[in-house]
Amino acid sequence: MADAVEELMGSAAGDGRLGALHCPVGYRLEEDGVTCRDVDECAEDPGVCGAHGDCRNLEGSYRCKCSAHYFFDGITCVEHCEPGLELQGTECVPRAEL
Numbered sequence: 858m859a860d861a862v863e864e865l866m867g868s869a870a871g872d873g874r875l876g877a878l879h880c881p882v883g884y885r886l887e888e889d890g891v892t893c894r895d896v897d898e899c900a901e902d903p904g905v906c907g908a909h910g911d912c913r914n915l916e917g918s919y920r921c922k923c924s925a926h927y928f929f930d931g932i933t934c935v936e937h938c939e940p941g942l943e944l945q946g947t948e949c950v951p952r953a954e955l
């Protein structure tokens with residue numbers, strides 16, 4: 858078990874993903890090794906919003922502008938909010954737990 862973990866970490870470090878500097882989710886380290894740049898999710902994954910939404914890149918994230926009767930659940934456009942999410946305007950958001 859321990860060997861497998863070490864191997865995994867070794868390979869991750871090998872391709873540069875485990876450097877001294879980490880970028881927040883939605884950002885990627887530039888080739889200079891110090892600059893974090895926004896990932897353009899719309900350009901990298903044109904299908905990210907599915908067939909029923911238009912993608913708009915945002916700094917650190919992205920949004921899908923969904924067609925009528927479709928809602929953005931934080932990842933893509935869906936026809937119904939998943940259990941645990943509730944509809945708020947045109948977006949499915951985590952249901953508030955009190």
Ligand SMILES: [Ca+2]
Nearest residue numbers: 896915917918
């Ligand atoms: Ca982005």
